[in-house]
Amino acid sequence: MELGSTVSAVRSKRVLVGNEVRPAVVIIKDGKIQSIFSDHNFSGDNAHKVLDVGDSVVMPGIVDCHVHVNEPGRTTWEGFWTATRAAAAGGVTTIVDMPLNSIPPTVTLDHFHEKMREAAGKCFVDTAFWGGVIPGNELELRPMIQAGVAGFKCFLIHSGVEEFPHVTDYDLHTAMKQLQGTGSVLLFHAEKDIHQTTEERADPIQYSTFLQSRPDAMETEAIRTVTDLCLQYQVRCHIVHLSSAEPLKLIQEARQAGAPLTVETTHHYLSLSAENIPAGATQFKCCPPIRGHANREQLWSALKNGQIDMVVSDHSPCTPDLKKLDSGDFTQAWGGISSLQFGLPLFWSSASKRGFKLPDVVRLLSQKTAQLCSLDNQKGSLAPGYDADLVIWDPERDFEVKEDSIHHKNKLTPYLGLTLQGVVCATILRGRLVYREGSFFPEPLGKHLLIPHGKHQAQL
Numbered sequence: 212m213e214l215g216s217t218v219s220a221v222r223s224k225r226v227l228v229g230n231e232v233r234p235a236v237v238i239i240k241d242g243k244i245q246s247i248f249s250d251h252n253f254s255g256d257n258a259h260k261v262l263d264v265g266d267s268v269v270m271p272g273i274v275d276c277h278v279h280v281n282e283p284g285r286t287t288w289e290g291f292w293t294a295t296r297a298a299a300a301g302g303v304t305t306i307v308d309m310p311l312n313s314i315p316p317t318v319t320l321d322h323f324h325e326k327m328r329e330a331a332g333k334c335f336v337d338t339a340f341w342g343g344v345i346p347g348n349e350l351e352l353r354p355m356i357q358a359g360v361a362g363f364k365c366f367l368i369h370s371g372v373e374e375f376p377h378v379t380d381y382d383l384h385t386a387m388k389q390l391q392g393t394g395s396v397l398l399f400h401a402e403k404d405i406h407q408t409t410e411e412r413a414d415p416i417q418y419s420t421f422l423q424s425r426p427d428a429m430e431t432e433a434i435r436t437v438t439d440l441c442l443q444y445q446v447r448c449h450i451v452h453l454s455s456a457e458p459l460k461l462i463q464e465a466r467q468a469g470a471p472l473t474v475e476t477t478h479h480y481l482s483l484s485a486e487n488i489p490a491g492a493t494q495f496k497c498c499p500p501i502r503g504h505a506n507r508e509q510l511w512s513a514l515k516n517g518q519i520d521m522v523v524s525d526h527s528p529c530t531p532d533l534k535k536l537d538s539g540d541f542t543q544a545w546g547g548i549s550s551l552q553f554g555l556p557l558f559w560s561s562a563s564k565r566g567f568k569l570p571d572v573v574r575l576l577s578q579k580t581a582q583l584c585s586l587d588n589q590k591g592s593l594a595p596g597y598d599a600d601l602v603i604w605d606p607e608r609d610f611e612v613k614e615d616s617i618h619h620k621n622k623l624t625p626y627l628g629l630t631l632q633g634v635v636c637a638t639i640l641r642g643r644l645v646y647r648e649g650s651f652f653p654e655p656l657g658k659h660l661l662i663p664h665g666k667h668q669a670q671l
Contacts, residue, residue, distance in 0.1 A: 212644060213644070214645070214651065214652040215645070217642055217643055218260060218262050218599075218643070218644055219259045220237065220259040221239070221601060221639070222262070223263075223267055223268070223603070224266040225266055225569075226593070227269065231570070232570070233249070235249060235250055235269075237269065237599070239642040241642075242598060242642040243596060243599055244595050244598075244599050246595055247593065247595070262644070268606055271573055271578075271591055271602070272590075272600035273301070273304065273577055274306075274580040274590050275298065275303045275305070275306050275307070275554060276361075276521075276581075276583050276584050277452070277475065277525045278298075278306040278307065278524060279308075281313050282326075282329050282330070283314060283326070283329045284313045285312055286620075287530050288312065288529045288620070289526075289620050290620060291330045292333045292335075295333070297551045297618035298336045299638045299645050299651060300618050300649075300651075301553060301556075301635055302603075302604055302638050303555075304336050304337060304590075304598075304600035304638060305336060305586065305600065305660065306339075307339045307584050308326070308330075310340070311364070311366075311375035312371075312372060312375075312527070314374060315374065316372075316374050317342050317355075318348050319348060319351045323342060323355055334657030336645070336657045337640065337658050338658075338660065339586065339660035340359075340361060341363060341398065343363060344363045345365070345376050346376055346378060349386055349389050352390060352395075356662075360395075361585065361660075362396035362449075365377070365378045365386070366378065367401060367403050368400065368402045371546065383440055387440055387443075390444075395446075395447070397448050397449070398448075398449045398450075399437050399450055400451055401433035401458075402433050402499055405426075405428055416539040417541070418495065418541060419485070420541060422485055422500050424542070425498060425499055425500045430453070430499055434450060434458040437472070438461055438462065438472065442465060442468055448473075449583060450472070450475070451475055451523075452476065452477050453475065453499075453510070454476070454500060454506075455502060456510055459513050473520045473521070473583060475521045478550050478553070479497060479548045479550065481510060481522065482560070486504055488501065490539065493535055493541055493544035494624060494625045494627075495548070496534070497525070498546040511561075515565070515567070521576070522554075524551045525547075525548070526548075526550055527548060527549070528619055528620065528621050529545040529547055549623065550626065552617060552618055552619060553612065553626055555576065555633055556635075558576060559633040560633065573593075577591040590660075599641055602637075602638055604635045607632070609631065610630070610634050611629070611630050612627055612630075612631060616649070636648060640656055641656070
């Protein structure tokens, strides 16, 4: 079947239907899943162009709700064309773009419209957009909700870019009052500056120097603020990229007290550990930092028992010079990891060894992420009426991450040279074959996903 073809049926011995894996045929009509037949109940006819994928796994496309695309303004870092091609190559059929690192950031209605104009005609997968909360923009929030943003992101610490300042307690209370009753969600970069003593002459090329500068307590204190606000205002709150297991007890207590609070972690916190980061290897720098091996195992336990709701990439690229590879100075390097294309195999390589099954992959990488941004009525599930967004992949096959197979604009990633388990064979977007075995349909078929006002989830 040619790239760009409209697929009317997909057959496999391993289709993820609900919580089971079974032989089935997925029938597609007008870009939607029309029905799912047991394989032996489907006789086939000339009306259905059947894509038979043997025993490759067929499951809902991944919804990555934490991606920094950086366009407009920082397109040397990334852009919609390259980011969404990388997404398609990784079986990601929906991304949600973060409001910062683009210039201007998505913090006003006008800036939101500018962002959508820039993205038009450049997206190989469907794209939704977060707005931002910064000091003084509270009157922009409701107009942005009405225009279709998925929700909002704020920082409790310096964001890394001047044009997206972090919020004070006053700003948070002001924003919460605006968001009450809207059903929208506020995402928190949950680190707070704390007073601490640091070694005067710690070596900046040692990873431990950077790690000591961002201790667990910074996340714990920030999450204490988030849980208090969430309980007080009953506005949906979400903690992005949790790196420390220390605040999990706080999160659990807040939820038990009735806080509409969710939390994500990322592939790098689940795949990497501080002990294995070489001196000067600044491609591993991100904020909050990658912590120790014992902490990583606690995150896996929290994921297994439901304390962490979802896993995302937090794809945060930059140009190689900003990583300061020449000096190897962790204190000066840009913090961010590129992994949008490799989320599924990164997750599966580790999760499969810890007793996670294929339905867990769908729940953590597709369903819960779609739910967060109120797209769960059309994305993230293999069921009639949903968009026919499918990833076809081989969980048993290995591959090595090589520079020439990376579709992100900048190829620097801590995963270069790693052997991962799980090869994405093909990606179907709303019934169209957009990616197959290293090749793309050249025309970007992605749509802008605007969340209808009033359709935001009341509570997850």
